[in-house]
Amino acid sequence: MQTFPKPLTPQEERVLLEKSRHGDTAARTQLIERNLRLVAHIARKYQSPEDEMDDLISIGTIGLLKATDTFDLRKGSKLATYAARCIDNELLMMFRSRKKNVREVSLYEPIGTDREGNEIHLMDILESQDEDVPVNCEKKENILRLYQCIEEHLTPQEKEILVLRYGLYGQKPTTQRVIAKRLGISRSYVSRIEKNSVLKLRQFLLPT
Secondary structure (H helix, E strand, O other): OOOOOOOOOHHHHHHHHHHHHOOOHHHHHHHHHOOHHHHHHHHHHHOOOOOOHHHHHHHHHHHHHHHHHHOOHHHOOOHHHHHHHHHHHHHHHHHHHHHHHHHHHHHOOEEEEOOOOOEEEHHHHHOOOOOOHHHHHHHHHHHHHHHHHHHHHOOHHHHHHHHHHHOHHHOOOOOHHHHHHHHOOOHHHHHHHHHHHHHHHHHHHOOO
8 A cells, every 4th residue: 555755734834835936846846745645535536446546646646736836825725725626626627538538439439331331420320410301311210220229239228328328219418427326336337338338339230
């Protein structure tokens, strides 16, 4: 188990903050090292089976660096209070970015082909722009193929997660976190099922 230096006393912290504010890099380094325990404490709240603690601490430390460089002693608050918000923000930004990327990859994953052999994606089917009649007919056929594969080849749990995640069958799209809470499972498990379900649909929709 990783160990961290003991926290600074209020007096030690104030001295180091004053020195750091005047360009003392050694004081800045010491402030960061002595507050790593705080980073680890906050990172632990976000840990899941798919996240390594060291990676979370690395991201959280970026927040600590920003806090150390922007903290204003004159406002009277504690560095730990201010740093905790910065660390939280940095970790949340990372998770939001990851969620966005996962959704984009899934939506643009090829799951079949049209009559001309062009790849179709979930995004192609879910878009609702005005188009000409032939394109609309093509899209309706693709939707029917997709729904047929969902009914025939996905388990009830896989189907429920995809329906909720992408707003199929007229539902509203839902986040993985909300789905996890609703089904009583972890968000990482929802993510895994979502990815496997898309791959399964792709297997049945793409020509061999």
